[in-house]
Amino acid sequence: xxxxxxxxxxxxxxxxxxxxxxxxxxxxxxxxxxxxxxxxxxxxxxxxxxxxxxxxxxxxxxxxxxxxxxxxxxxxxxxxxxxxxxxxxxxxxxxxxxxxxxxxxxxxxxxxxxxxxxxxxxxxxxxxxxxxxxxxxxxxxxxxxxxxxxxxxxxxxxxxxxxxxxxxxxxxxxxxxxxxxxxxxxxxxxxxxxxxxxxxxxxxxxxxxxxxxxxxxxxxxxxxxxxxxxxxxxxxxxxxxxxxxxxxxxxxxxxxxxxxxxxxxxxxxxxxxxxxxxx
Amino acid sequence: xxxxxxxxxxxxxxxxxxxxxxxxxxxxxxxxxxxxxxxxxxxxxxxxxxxxxxxxxxxxxxxxxxxxxxxxxxxxxxxxxxxxxxxxxxxxxxxxxxxxxxxxxxxxxxxxxxxxxxxxxxxxxxxxxxxxxxxxxxxxxxxxxxxxxxxxxxxxxxxxxxxxxxxxxxxxxxxxxxxxxxxxxxxxxxxxxxxxxxxxxxxxxxxxxxxxxxxxxxxxxxxxxxxxxxxxxxxxxxxxxxxxxxxxxxxxxxxxxxxxxxxxxxxxxxxxxxxxxxxxxxxxx
Numbered sequence: 001x002x003x004x005x006x007x008x009x010x011x012x013x014x015x016x017x018x019x020x021x022x023x024x025x026x027x028x029x030x031x032x033x034x035x036x037x038x039x040x041x042x043x044x045x046x047x048x049x050x051x052x053x054x055x056x057x058x059x060x061x062x063x064x065x066x067x068x069x070x071x072x073x074x075x076x077x078x079x080x081x082x083x084x085x086x087x088x089x090x091x092x093x094x095x096x097x098x099x100x101x102x103x104x105x106x107x108x109x110x111x112x113x114x115x116x117x118x119x120x121x122x123x124x125x126x127x128x129x130x131x132x133x134x135x136x137x138x139x140x141x142x143x144x145x146x147x148x149x150x151x152x153x154x155x156x157x158x159x160x161x162x163x164x165x166x167x168x169x170x171x172x173x174x175x176x177x178x179x180x181x182x183x184x185x186x187x188x189x190x191x192x193x194x195x196x197x198x199x200x201x202x203x204x205x206x207x208x209x210x211x212x213x214x215x216x217x218x219x220x221x222x223x224x225x226x227x228x229x230x231x232x233x234x235x236x237x238x239x240x241x242x243x244x245x246x247x248x249x250x251x252x253x254x255x256x257x258x259x260x261x262x263x264x265x266x267x268x269x270x271x272x273x274x275x276x277x278x279x
Numbered sequence: 280x281x282x283x284x285x286x287x288x289x290x291x292x293x294x295x296x297x298x299x300x301x302x303x304x305x306x307x308x309x310x311x312x313x314x315x316x317x318x319x320x321x322x323x324x325x326x327x328x329x330x331x332x333x334x335x336x337x338x339x340x341x342x343x344x345x346x347x348x349x350x351x352x353x354x355x356x357x358x359x360x361x362x363x364x365x366x367x368x369x370x371x372x373x374x375x376x377x378x379x380x381x382x383x384x385x386x387x388x389x390x391x392x393x394x395x396x397x398x399x400x401x402x403x404x405x406x407x408x409x410x411x412x413x414x415x416x417x418x419x420x421x422x423x424x425x426x427x428x429x430x431x432x433x434x435x436x437x438x439x440x441x442x443x444x445x446x447x448x449x450x451x452x453x454x455x456x457x458x459x460x461x462x463x464x465x466x467x468x469x470x471x472x473x474x475x476x477x478x479x480x481x482x483x484x485x486x487x488x489x490x491x492x493x494x495x496x497x498x499x500x501x502x503x504x505x506x507x508x509x510x511x512x513x514x515x516x517x518x519x520x521x522x523x524x525x526x527x528x529x530x531x532x533x534x535x536x537x538x539x540x541x542x543x544x545x546x547x548x549x550x551x552x553x554x555x556x557x558x559x560x561x562x563x564x
Contacts, residue, residue: 011368014366014367014368014369018364018367018370018373018374021360021364021374021377021378021441022373022374022377024437025377025378025380025381025441026377026380028380028381028384028389028392028396028438029380029381029384031392031396031403032392032395035395043401044400044401045401046400046401046406047406048401048402048403048406050403091293092293092294092296092297093293095289095290095293096289096290096293096294098289099285099286099289100290103282103285103290104282105282105286112559113555113559116550116554116555116558116559117547117550117551118297118301118302120494120497120546120547120549120550120554121305121543121546121547122497122498122500122518122542122543122546123498123500124498124500124519124522124523124539124542125305125308125522125539125540125542126301126304126305126308127522127523127526127527128308128522128526128527128532128536128539129304129305129307129308129536130300131527132304132311132532133304133307148300149300151296152296152297152300152301153297153300153301155293155294155296155297156297184284184285185285185289188289209383213385213386213501214501215385215386215387215501215504215505216500216501216519219504220523220527230385230387230388230501233387233388233391233505234387234391234504234505236391237391237394242394242398244395244398244401247391247392247394247395248391248392250388251384251388251392254385254387254388255383255384255385255388258383258384258385259380259383259384262380262382262383263376266375266376266379269379270375270379270445270449273442273445273446274445274449274450
């Protein structure tokens with residue numbers, strides 16, 4: 001009897017902890033939605049509404065941001081830049097990781113140290129020189145520049161992420177391909193990549209999320225034609241007024257695609273992040 | 280022979296794209312930092328100017344404080360969250376899904392949302408703390424030069440502590456159950472289990488997560504740019520923002536590059552002494 005009660009108390013604490021975690025993790029997105037549905041004057045009150053009262057809630061701030069800023073166009077820009085860029089990152093990184101994992105060469109150790117160094121070097125150190133080079137090539141504010149930059153900038157990190165999968169890849173399958181007369185590229189494209197398609201999809205999703213969410217390159221190299229969504233969000237807070245409802249509405253719209261990806265492809269995201277394939 | 284051709288095709292050429300797009304501009308930038316804006320060679324003049332700039336040292340100091348506290352906070356709390364969820368007999372799938380939700384919100388959007396939540400007059404954080412009597416008067420989270428650095432740090436921890444919890448959760452699930460059974464047979468309680476089984480098994484994960492978080496927080500730009508822009512004054516200016524301010528906003532190009540050269544040397548030193556040996560050990564396992 002006594003033991004049963006103690007057990008129940010233990011479970012009770014666990015439930016409380018779980019609910020606490022759920023509230024804290026969901027609250028930010030809930031609050032964004034809440035604020036975005038309120039008129040600005042209903043936000044400027046010292047006792048904030050904890051949920052939007054039905055008689056004042058409306059979608060005005062959404063229509064406001066869609067008419068005053070190019071939210072949808074810039075989101076579209078972000079997506080058509082980031083999708084090909086992520087594909088480029090993945091193809092190049094898997095090729096490099098395959099070579100590192102399955103070939104022996106003299107300067108492998110130095111190469112690995114180099115990759116680690118490049119992962120740690122902050123992005124800001126590339127921004128100023130790239131700006132000048134891109135400017136002289138007349139490539140600033142173009143989709144091509146952004147696709148190439150996001151495509152290539154992920155190489156060190158994603159080579160590192162791909163390495164464990166390729167170290168674990170059975171060498172027998174590669175040898176079998178060689179016996180069948182495949183070239184090394186054909187082995188990579190027809191044997192290694194199809195076998196690792198779950199891992200590739202997981203890392204593709206990760207690369208997509210990181211590039212889409214990145215601010216620094218988008219802010220520094222796109223201004224109008226190829227403008228991406230993250231720098232667009234920063235236009236909402238004005239110098240004189242803080243339109244909280246519009247900031248929240250813009251934030252919610254910009255975050256929505258990533259939120260959906262994370263919810264629907266949760267297993268892929270987790271396995272990509274923890275470096276484990278799921279069965 | 281066959282290998283040599285394949286190496287060039289699969290390693291050298293793909294990597295060349297990174298070299299051309301990033302490394303060459305990087306070294307070109309280092310060269311530029313020895314010139315003034317008219318293209319005259321000035322030696323170390325830009326570097327001397329940077330070393331005499333108090334704002335530069337302040338930004339370095341804040342970057343280290345920020346990275347240190349963020350890393351410690353996220354590692355310790357994340358470890359706690361991960362161990363807690365892995366000890367649950369139910370709801371682990373549910374917990375996994377909610378842990379990723381804040382991580383999906385981009386740091387730029389997170390900065391805007393934090394501005395809304397931390398607003399002195401209208402923010403939910405002040406209202407909540409007032410209602411429950413934690414504070415007597417409204418705090419200027421982002422307007423006060425002593426408070427703002429901690430607000431920025433807290434905003435960052437609050438977003439990503441769940442993510443680090445997820446990494447620890449994944450590592451916890453790899454610990455063999457037999458270890459816990461043995462320690463239960465030996466009469467260990469919850470605390471002893473944690474100290475003698477969980478912690479030693481997670482030692483490499485803790486080191487790995489800690490260094491990765493530290494490395495990434497040293498690069499921080501997005502959140503602080505969108506949350507405070509480095510202000511009030513320059514109270515929350517990290518190294519990346521300092522470089523951006525001089526190089527892009529002030530158009531002080533060569534000076535900005537000189538800072539970024541010094542900063543990349545700092546980072547490289549850290550990589551060579553701590554980060555690289557640790558990462559390689561992780562990979563070899």
